[in-house]
Amino acid sequence: MTPSGYRSKDEEEIWRAKDPLLRLQKWLLKKQWWSEEEEATQQENLRREVLETLKRAEKRSSPPLESLISDVYADITPALQRQFDQLKRHIRRYPEAYPRGVKSLDLDVGTDTDPQGEA
Incomplete structure (x- = not known):
């Protein structure tokens, strides 16, 4: 190039x-x-x-979604956990934008509203 x-x-x-x-x-x-x-x-x-x-x-199968955090941080802060929960909600809301088989979305995620007002 x-x-x-x-x-x-x-x-x-x-x-x-x-x-x-x-x-x-x-x-x-x-x-x-x-x-x-x-x-x-x-x-x-x-x-x-x-x-x-x-x-x-x-x-190969994709690594679990949690590896985004667990492979980087030893301890997950509450703020980081909230961001991760927001990511999972976003992936659930727009599954067509993500590869099939994204693991770990079956984990329980609260339905609080994120900063943009999305559930």
Whole structure:
């Protein structure tokens, strides 16, 4: 992807010349420690590996919704619990906007009104 929408061609070329990865690649090619063929093969292997990993990841079930909090905070504050309850209510209210199988929405959530006046 190029920043052509918000950068001039000249500015883009200046920064491209400073790109450390491109500079390393050119240096390796010049030293004949790397070749265009090796680069193409490596790019294809990495592309294939990423796609295979993505397929495996998509087959896995989603983690529980609580992991948004439990994986980050040791203790859940009352304010954080309220925000989490609001999130669950929002997901229940607009299920079409979220992936199927969002776990943990069966937990009991109070019906207090959130700050925007939604139940």
